[in-house]
Amino acid sequence: MVKKFDGKFTWVIENFSSLQSKKIYSDSFVIGGCRWRLVAYPRENDNNYLSMYLVSDDMSWYAAYKVRGNVYFNITMINQLSKKLSICEDSEHLYDVLSPFHRGFESWIPLSKLHAEDGGFLLNGELKIAVKVQVSDVSAEHRDASDDALVGVSGEIKKTTKLLRKTKETMDAKHGFQILPSQERFVTSMENQVGMKFVSVIQNFSFMNTEKCYSDPFAIRGFKWRLLAECDLLFLHLYMCINDCPPFPSAAIKVRLTIVNQLSEKLSILKESEHYFEEKSPTWGCAIPTQILAEDGGFLVNGDLKIVAEVIGVPDVSDESIPLRKLEVNGFHVLPSQVQSVRLIFERHPETAVGFRAKNQYLRTTFMNFLLSLIQTLYQPLQELSSEDLVEADIALTYLRDVGFKVDWLENKLDQLKARKEKERACEARVQEMEAQLHDLKHKFEIEKAELSVTRAPLSFNDFV
Template identity: 75%
Template structure:
């Protein structure tokens, strides 16, 4: 049954579904036909929202919301939702739940809702991540990450982390460090360079080979030292120049007074 952008699906005789796959009838919402797919083992219900075969994917991300209804107490219903970009690489979105307490008289009721991205605040929609060298990165990071692995392919070969969230945090940490180091030299403080050393040590500890970045950091430290020395000399010369200008004005005034023409009266 469909109501607006929602539709409900009642799975009859749910206990007999064990280890079987079933799906709802397709429902047209917007320009796409949607359906639910359910697969249940002895403990967990795996529930998926998908677009029917041969249907074009939405041109933008959508918010998908699934409610596994507790027919005895609405407040105990289970709500799952996500902002998802459906495409060929990611044609479904799903979740796993314990459905035992949701079955009433053998039936399980599910309500699905599809909300257009235009009805969802922009801040609540996470950007889709892309995979580069086994790391999930934002579209805006793809070019930078590709350049890192193109020039330094050995960077993460010894990284031991398998958890994708940890791997993403490591690559973000590396990108943040590089972004810190390439800012204008005059904006880099001594504390920034100390923290960069600490960050490099951390990246080494998690298996990243960042000798190339360490070399660049050493060069940057040398440039920073040279900047300090040049800055000190410039300040010293500015003081000298100020004094010299003062003496120049005095000499100029004295020269002007010396050159002042004399009158007849001065000689008589």
């Protein structure tokens, strides 16, 4: 049974018209075991719209748990004179531990409509915003092995799946699987490799099938790979495994898994990541809620589940010029290409990670990559930066502060960038105005020039007689 957690929250913003802040937060509220906030940007975009976002507020919770789920939310601007005139928007997204949730609407409601007299939205200086959040298929696995309660839950799930396996019919081994003594199933048919892509169709698949299904080995750029699929009651787990190694790749590999929707490719689910495949970690994977396997959903058609595996970037095995996989800078494991950038951060701002307490090296690397990606976003050409980029950069800074990074220096740079963006917009407006004036002036010049030419036309004897 799919677990769903519903909740509502109403945010009353007092004295909205007199607010000077460019960004305002609601109080925190808890739904589905997560803490959330609404974030409004009443004055910080060039479209004169109110921007509104739903964000996950408790980053320490993310750091402690592996979280996967589906979030549906509905945000309503309440019309206090007539509820029929209220404005609502909704959205739905998957999220996990590597992508903290911050979703919403950049151009939600025109500020002119919001401030209109007798419009009903702003009454006695107050705005009322309601949000409904539904979190489904949440799976939380605590990293601390001493958490007996969670281990108990995990054990119960395993017992239940074993019971289901015993009570359901035994699947026929002839339909694309080879049953081994270990009870693992190897996909032996409906497989195809084209270039760097490997397509596997698992036949007679069911979310009730808790046995592991391996593909046949396939080779890409000198490495042998296998796909692994398995289900529990909540999630379909897919993995890419390097097979028959060493040698292992000498750098991170970018891999991608696509669960194909066989009714509409636009609805296919794509997961990708860069991963160090090594002896201690030869596998990368992802988890998808089993609700996608529902009838008529398009992912499981006539018992067939179609998966596409891609290896996007792999170093050559024989390339001895590739540097070491991991280098440590101030307690962070980073790529060789990132060493100079990370060193420069700590040379100029040595206090940046003083308050960051995570000991897990994978999490430390994840958040350092997050910081580097944010900086890389901000130094792109000004004309390529959108208002939404700056809003998301603000949210990203909030996340970094929440986990203990001291990034005041970057916040100051962001404020300077916002000022430059405002100046760019003002300059563009003036340039456009001058271009229009220049066009008019050029037109008048051509008219005067023609009139001057007519005036200077030579006269003849007949003109005077």
